[in-house]
Amino acid sequence: MSYQIKIPSCIFGGAGSIENVKAVIEKENAKKVIIFTDKGIRSTGLLDLLTDILEENKTEYQVFDDLACEPSYQDVEKVMKEVENTSGDLIIAIGGGSVMDAAKLCCVLKDADYTIKDLLNDPMLAKKQIKTVMIPTTCGTGSEATCNAIVAVPEEQSKKGIVNDSMIPDYVVLDSNMIRKLPKSIVAATGVDALAHVVECFTSKKATPFSDTYAAAGAKLIFHNIREAYNNPDNMEAKSNMMTGAFYGGVAITGSGTTAVHALSYPLGGKYHIAHGVSNAILFAHVMEFNKDACSKRLAILCDAVYPELAGKSEDEKAQYMIDQIADIVKVTNIPTDLKEFGVKPEDLDFLVDAGSKQQRLLVNNMKELSLDDIRNIYLKVLK
Template structure:
């Protein structure tokens, strides 16, 4: 069986790698840049080096820093319409998943004859209109590597993914300085999100020999680094590993796809605005415990990669270890694991079950089919 995987054409990694923006500007004779970010990132000073490089090269730029977390279709539409007036020759995104997803959509919508609403109906018509550079400021979403952009659909109280390989960014800059001061809660939530990408992709029905290489690399890096990165603000090596792990997880998504963890988390973000990484963390261990008997071999292989001390254990024992290790990481990084904390009660379960069951784009990747009762049981476990 043959397979393929697509990744960004250039990846720049390491402390201070934001300086490669200077080389890119010179190489491509860039004259005008649109910078997508958010107010938190901008106020933290994370855009300053990029802007100083633009100034040094006399590159004009316009900053759009009003991008909302978990943006709706209307939010994204508004930003892209405003950015369309700039006539830029390069898009630069400095931020988390929401910022990068917005920029990726802009890269296929600015100057296009189709609209965002058209892409929601049929993403296959998307075409790359303008080059893009992604600079992540978290260590989890993997959006800098994926062909996906997620938007909230308020009227459906859920989220939807727009998927087309033309949205894969042209360049990625993984500079650990961007997460040097990231709050520990964000390290935890985005890191567990990245870990979910790796494990879900490795156990997905659509996994391939290529996607598995990146998925396993993601899992090894995140499992070995997340707790240290969480407790030690100066653990730059661990944080760099987190950034690399998140990037590899994003590549795995492009080649494989996430499964029921992400599918069931979407309604939690879309309706109740629970941060994406937190909602995934809540569901991660319960979903993988449900899936375990259908992917014992894959989970056993993950165990072999992350814990050689269990080499003599049975496949069943190894698969149990991985599920337990997931729960341990979530506990050690102090991520909330109860829906009650967010005001969700038993009365809300029916609507969650309905919304979760509609995420067929991801549920079809799951090794086990989930009935409505299965979905209900999983949500009830995290109440």
């Protein structure tokens, strides 16, 4: 068996590491920068940390901040039309997963002879047109490390991933100052999303020794820091560890891939606009409980990496402990776990089952095959 992993070529970390943008601009000889962000980031003043550096450096820039949260491919098309009218030789994204995904799509769409619709049909068409710098402002999506961009497809009332190695970012800045004032609800949702990445990648059919290394390291950081990062917002060590763990989760995705948790969450985001991290959190423990008999050995190995003090427990006890920890983290971080709170009705069940079953890109990674009845039973657990 041969395997590979692809990661960004240069990663900066630590508080204040945004200053490294100067060196990147110099290395790339960038005269004008295209910035992707959103109005929320602009309002917090985080964008100013970047633009102040660019102005001090006398680097021209143009900001695109009209990005929808969890955008549809039409939203990306709209922004791309504006971007096409500007020149630029480097893209910098400062924001959460939606902002970074849009920037990654721009890096393969700008001046290309294919469209985002073409990429939805055939992601292999994508070719990098312009280099990228990713500056995440949450501690969870891992988008700064991956070759994936997720967009909503309204006509299917679901989401779809465009996956191509050309979208792996060139530079990443993991500056913990970016999440210093992150709202607790976003620490929770993005943190559990990152937790799903590492656990799913470790228990994926496509897991490799490379992806396992990053998934296990990420799991150790996230399991041990997410409660503290949520409960004590001033604990910057915990938040910094979450940011690093989320990055490791993103790297694990490029070598392995997520599974049924993410697959079944896509219709929840696509139709009901439930935040991606929240929809994963709702399903996470239930899917892992379903998977347990097929991946108890893998969960036990992960438990040994995260909680070595439990070495004397049985394989089944370790696997169950990991699932119980997942459920407890979702509870402690106050993420709602009943779909009815989001307007999902029992009569929507047939749609969810059908839409979830179509997410074959991820379902084929799941250790245990899911029948339509299995999918139905998982959704029923969260339609209380």
